Amino acid sequence: MIVGVPKEIKPDEYRVAMLPVGVEEMVRAGHQVLVQAGAGLGSGLADADYQKAGATLVQTGDEVFASADLVMKVKEPQPTEWPLIRPGQTVFTYFHFAASQALTQAMVDSGSTSVAYETLRDAHGRLPLLTPMSEVAGRMSIQEGAKYLEKPQMGRGILLGGVPGVPPAHITILGGGVVGANAAKIAAGFQADVAILDINMDRLRYLDDIMPANVNVLFSDRHVIKEELRLADLVIGSVLIPGAKAPNLVLKEDLKLMKPGSVIIDVAIDQGGCIETSQPTSHAQPTFVMDDVVHYCVTNMPGAVGRTSTFALCNVTLPWALKLANLGVEAAAKQFAPIAAAVNVHANEITNRAVAETFDMPYADRFES
Numbered sequence: 001m002i003v004g005v006p007k008e009i010k011p012d013e014y015r016v017a018m019l020p021v022g023v024e025e026m027v028r029a030g031h032q033v034l035v036q037a038g039a040g041l042g043s044g045l046a047d048a049d050y051q052k053a054g055a056t057l058v059q060t061g062d063e064v065f066a067s068a069d070l071v072m073k074v075k076e077p078q079p080t081e082w083p084l085i086r087p088g089q090t091v092f093t094y095f096h097f098a099a100s101q102a103l104t105q106a107m108v109d110s111g112s113t114s115v116a117y118e119t120l121r122d123a124h125g126r127l128p129l130l131t132p133m134s135e136v137a138g139r140m141s142i143q144e145g146a147k148y149l150e151k152p153q154m155g156r157g158i159l160l161g162g163v164p165g166v167p168p169a170h171i172t173i174l175g176g177g178v179v180g181a182n183a184a185k186i187a188a189g190f191q192a193d194v195a196i197l198d199i200n201m202d203r204l205r206y207l208d209d210i211m212p213a214n215v216n217v218l219f220s221d222r223h224v225i226k227e228e229l230r231l232a233d234l235v236i237g238s239v240l241i242p243g244a245k246a247p248n249l250v251l252k253e254d255l256k257l258m259k260p261g262s263v264i265i266d267v268a269i270d271q272g273g274c275i276e277t278s279q280p281t282s283h284a285q286p287t288f289v290m291d292d293v294v295h296y297c298v299t300n301m302p303g304a305v306g307r308t309s310t311f312a313l314c315n316v317t318l319p320w321a322l323k324l325a326n327l328g329v330e331a332a333a334k335q336f337a338p339i340a341a342a343v344n345v346h347a348n349e350i351t352n353r354a355v356a357e358t359f360d361m362p363y364a365d366r367f368e369s
Helices: 020-028 047-053 061-067 101-110 131-148 178-189 201-210 222-231 252-257 267-271 301-327 329-335 337-342 353-359
Strands: 002-005 032-036 056-058 070-072 090-093 113-116 170-174 193-198 215-219 234-237 263-266 287-290 293-296 343-346
Touching: 002 061, 020 032, 020 047, 020 301, 032 047, 032 061, 047 056, 056 061, 070 301, 090 301, 101 343, 101 353, 113 337, 131 178, 131 234, 131 263, 131 267, 131 293, 131 301, 170 178, 170 222, 178 193, 178 215, 178 234, 193 201, 193 222, 201 215, 215 222, 222 252, 234 267, 263 267, 301 329, 301 337, 329 337, 329 343, 337 343
Parallel strands: 002 032, 002 070, 032 056, 070 090, 090 113, 170 193, 170 234, 193 215, 234 263, 263 293
Antiparallel strands: 113 343, 287 293
16 A cells, blocks of 8 residues: 655644654555655654655655555645545544534545544543643643733733742633643642543542642533633633534633633634634634633644654554555454544545534444444
8 A cells, every 4th residue: 555644734733644663664564655755854853764764755745645545644634635635545634523514525525535533432432542642732731821821922920830928820621531631730730729620520530539639620510610710810621522523611701700811722622612712723823812811722732842742643643554554444444443433534425423413414324333
């Protein structure tokens, strides 16, 4: 099989979908790997590293898409890439379809197969290809929140940990999953006052056991959320419903409860956002202010730390990419339930129920059990 790795073209996206060691493993398995020149530079990986591993360098993304049977990417195909994707081709990447009906329709119309990192679910119900980027985004959320709470960034002028005699910032984390737990760990290290909200009591009990004393766990309901918004200097939105659009837990009218200059980091923006007022932003223009609240809604947060993120991502994607390359998508989906769960679009049909329901589009039960 010909496996292709194009350079990411989303603004300020510095990750790459395959490491040189991945190329070596693919070649050892009998596959040809095409890598676009410069694809790894944002992660500190030189073209020569890929050539030494056995890759064939090509100059343009068009050449990758034209020849590859399996395209490995990091971010969802951008509009200029949509016409390059052809029937029978498999694209393995983060799609986050629920955030874009246009992307969904484009992939349906293409006749290709969309295998989404974010819905590949293992036997324990975990999302192993989403987890490392959720870890990065969760940790980054506190880093970014600390920055945008500074007064020159339109924030309140709050130091997360306070100082002796001055209280620390109050951080409210909506969702106790991987993002939320990692955000809480970093926030706790800053000595902030942290609250994690979730509706899963088993998860809350677990977090209560492992978190330090300055992290409190709260059952999430409408009243608790509103009370936390009154207290919060920084709100982290980290809710995930795999494949589906994130629910709006904070409404526009709720912003008036928040302190002027407080900050929202909506990590769920890849899935449409869990704050009603969130709109996608970029690393070049990461924030906007609405009702005196700073909103940070960058859709590819981990892309800013490309070196860390690339290695973390490729560590987990390569074994599944090898299965797809060795068997082909249909055989791999039949043999491996996690891959079946990751196939969101196939042969002009939506094969992920949550994606279909998000846009009220037809659903085909080809792979899901």
